[in-house]
Amino acid sequence: MKLLIKKLVGVAFAGIALSIAVSLTHATRTATASFDGNAAVLFKDKCASCHGEDGMGNTPPGKQLKVRNLRSAEVQKQSDAQLAAVIAKGKDKMPPFEKSLSKEQVSQLVAHIRQFGKK
Ligand code: HEC
Structure with a gap:
């Protein structure tokens, strides 16, 4: 026993x-x-399935969910805080990431999205 x-x-x-x-x-x-600080890797890992590696949303789920092109003016004109809020809290079909990403990672992703706008 x-x-x-x-x-x-x-x-x-x-x-x-x-x-x-x-x-x-x-x-x-x-x-x-x-x-x-490798936001590109993070983006590829967590976001590219819907938004596409280039941010343009040309992926099957991206097209189905009608994601906006992250390079477009309507996305780029939003403030860093607005973009960070969508990433952290989610919006409609966009899943929230505040539990799986740190605040730092979210700001790195915002910076990465800004890079899209410049290319
Ligand atoms: C399951 C698919 C999916 C994944 C994964 C996803 N998104 Fe999204 N995302 C969406 C959809 C759908 C919207 C549009 C939400 C709306 O406005 O209705 C969106 C909107 C956004 C927006 C706001 C742009 C706008 O339309 O004004 C940002 C910024 C964004 N996503 C960043 C990210 C980042 C960064 C990641 C990875 C951490 C990510 N997304 C992962 C589906 C996704």
């Missing part, structure tokens, strides 16, 4: 250790993304 309990505790502990290891890896990865 004692042995069984020991075994169970062992298994539970291994499970906890594993989930801690997994969340640590995840945290490190997120932190690295923000440290690198």
